[in-house]
Amino acid sequence: MNKRILITGVAGFIGSSLADNLIRNNCIVFGIDNFDPFYERSVKEKNIADVSKQPGFSFQEGDIRDSHFIERCILEFRPDVIVHLAAKAGVRPSIKDPATYYDVNVAGTLTILEVMKKNSIKKMIFASSSSVYGNNEKVPFSEKDNVDYPISPYAATKKAGELLCHTFHHLYEMDIFCLRFFTVYGPRQRPDLAIYKFTRAIMKEEPLTLYGDGTSSRDYTYIDDIVHGIKLAISRVRGFEVINLGDSEPVSLGELVRLLEKITCRKAVRHYLPAQEGDVFRTYADIRKAGKMLNYKPATNIESGIARFVEWFRENN
Ligand SMILES: NC(=O)c1ccc[n+]([C@@H]2O[C@H](COP(=O)([O-])OP(=O)(O)OC[C@H]3O[C@@H](n4cnc5c(N)ncnc54)[C@H](O)[C@@H]3O)[C@@H](O)[C@H]2O)c1
Numbered sequence: 666m667n668k669r670i671l672i673t674g675v676a677g678f679i680g681s682s683l684a685d686n687l688i689r690n691n692c693i694v695f696g697i698d699n700f701d702p703f704y705e706r707s708v709k710e711k712n713i714a715d716v717s718k719q720p721g722f723s724f725q726e727g728d729i730r731d732s733h734f735i736e737r738c739i740l741e742f743r744p745d746v747i748v749h750l751a752a753k754a755g756v757r758p759s760i761k762d763p764a765t766y767y768d769v770n771v772a773g774t775l776t777i778l779e780v781m782k783k784n785s786i787k788k789m790i791f792a793s794s795s796s797v798y799g800n801n802e803k804v805p806f807s808e809k810d811n812v813d814y815p816i817s818p819y820a821a822t823k824k825a826g827e828l829l830c831h832t833f834h835h836l837y838e839m840d841i842f843c844l845r846f847f848t849v850y851g852p853r854q855r856p857d858l859a860i861y862k863f864t865r866a867i868m869k870e871e872p873l874t875l876y877g878d879g880t881s882s883r884d885y886t887y888i889d890d891i892v893h894g895i896k897l898a899i900s901r902v903r904g905f906e907v908i909n910l911g912d913s914e915p916v917s918l919g920e921l922v923r924l925l926e927k928i929t930c931r932k933a934v935r936h937y938l939p940a941q942e943g944d945v946f947r948t949y950a951d952i953r954k955a956g957k958m959l960n961y962k963p964a965t966n967i968e969s970g971i972a973r974f975v976e977w978f979r980e981n982n
Contacts (some may be wrong), residue, residue, distance in 0.1 A: 666900060671695045671744035673729050673777065674751030678853045679792070679846070679891060681712035683748065684722065686892050693721045695742040697735075699728040701769075703753065704856050712853055729773040735780045746788040746899050749777055752822075755857055756796060756943045759819035770822035771829070778833045788840045790898050791830050795847040795884065795911065795948040796820035804915075805951035808845075808907045817943035827907060834905035842898045847911030847950045851888030851970060852977035860885070860971065863922060864978050867931050877940035879919030882947040884911040887965035887973075897959040911950025912963045924968065928975050 670687055674680040675696025684694050696713065700706045716722050723742075727734040729751045752770045753759065759766040774791070781789065798806040799814045815821040830841040850860045866873035894910040916924075922933050940946075955961035965973075 666690050666692050666896070668745045668899065669693045669695070669742065670899065671697070671738065671742055671747045673697045673747070673749045675724065676700060676709035676713050677750065678712070678855050679849060679888065680750045681716065682853060682888050683750075683892050683895055684713065684716045686896065688716055688719045688721050690896075691721075695738065695744065696722065696724045697727055697729065697738060698724070698751065699726065701753065703755065703758070708856070730768065730776055732776045732780055735776060736784065739780055739784050739786060744786060746790065746902065747777065747781065747786060748790045748895060748899065749774065750792045752792065753819070754855065756817045756819045757941055759817050759822070760943050763818035766818050766822050770819075771825045774826045775829055778829060781839065782833065782837050787838070788902050789830065790895060790902060791826055791841060791843045793827050793843045793845045793907070794820065794823045795845050795909070795950065796945065797824045797827070797845060798945070798948065800945050804947065804949040805913060806909065806949055807951040808909060808954055816945060819943070831905055840902045841905050842902045843907045844894065844898055845907065845909045846891055847884040847886045847909065847948050849888055849891050850885050851974050853888070854974065859918070860921070860925075860974060861978070863925055863933070864929070864975060865982070867925055867929050867933050868978070868982070870931070872934040872936040873922070874936050874938055875918055875922070876938050876944060877918065878937065879922070880917055881940065881944070882915040882917040882949070884913060884915045884948045884950045885967055885970070886910065886912045886963065887970035890963040890965055894955060894959060894961045897961055901959060906958060908955050908958060909950040909952055910955055910961065911948070911952055912967070913950050913952045914967065915947060915949045916967050924971055925975070928972050
C-alpha cells in the first residue's frame, strides 16, 4: 500500500494487529499509545514487541489528550492517514467512570481533530462501535438506523466521536470514515472480553460467569477481518461515512460457551448472574454498505476464529 499511517492506541489489541499487517504490506507506521492501565502494560508491550524491530515502524509513548505531544508526532511524521483507535474501551467500566471515558474518547478525539486541522492532515479512520445502536430492536443494525439512544457512557462517547468527525468533515473538508466495529476477537484479544475470560476459566477449571440466561447474542468479528476492513477504509477514505464492520452472524452466549467446550475438549462450569447494566441484548451488523463501499467480506467464521484464538491462548498462557 506504501502509505504513511499514524495509529493511535497502537499497543492495544486492534492497533497492534493493524500495525503488524501494515508493516508487512510496505507501509510506514508511526504508533502512539499511553499504556493506559485498563489492562497490563506488559501485555501491550508484548503486542508491539515484534513490530518494533521493523525499520518502517516507530513509536512514541504519550497521551492523545496532550495536544503538544500529538502535534509533535504529526509534524515529525506527516501521516497520509490517521487511524484513531486509542480509547477507553469497555462498556461496564464506563458506568463507574464516565468522566474519564468522556475525557479520553471525546476530548481526546477532539484534540486529534484540532491538531489535524491545524496541520492540514486531511484523512482519518475513527474507531466507533456497535454499542451506539443501544437496544435497537430492528436487526440487522444498519447505518441508517437511529442511534440516539445509547445505554452506556462508552456508547455515548463513541456516538459523540462520530458527531465530531462529521463536524470536522463539514467545516474543514476532512475525509473521515467512522467504522463501527462489532465485538472483535482473536489473538491478543483484550482480557476483559468474554471469549478471553471464558477460555481462561475453562482452562483453569474454574466456573465461568454468564450474565443473563445465555440467550443474549453478539456479532463476533475475527480480528483479521477487522484489520482487512480498516485497510480497505484507509485506501478508500473520501468524504464522510459511517460503516459497520461485523460478521453478520450473531452467536448467543450459550452457543459461544458450547463452542469453547468443543474446541478446548473441556466442560465449562456455568454460573449465571443477572444481565449487567449497560450491556445490550444483542448486536447484529448489516454489512451491505461495507460490502458496497469497501468491498469488505468477512472470511473467518466463528468456529475457525475461536479455534485460532484458543491455540494462541494456549501458546501464551
Ligand atoms: N475490541 C472490540 O471488540 C471493539 C469493538 C468496538 C469498538 N472498539 C474500539 O476499537 C478501538 C481499539 O479497541 P481495542 O479492543 O484494541 O482496545 P485496547 O484497549 O486493546 O486498545 C486501545 C489502546 O488505546 C490506548 N489508549 C487508551 N487511552 C489512551 C490515551 N489517552 N492516549 C493514548 N493511548 C490511549 C490503550 O493503552 C490501548 O493500548 C477502541 O477505540 C475501541 O473503543 C473495539
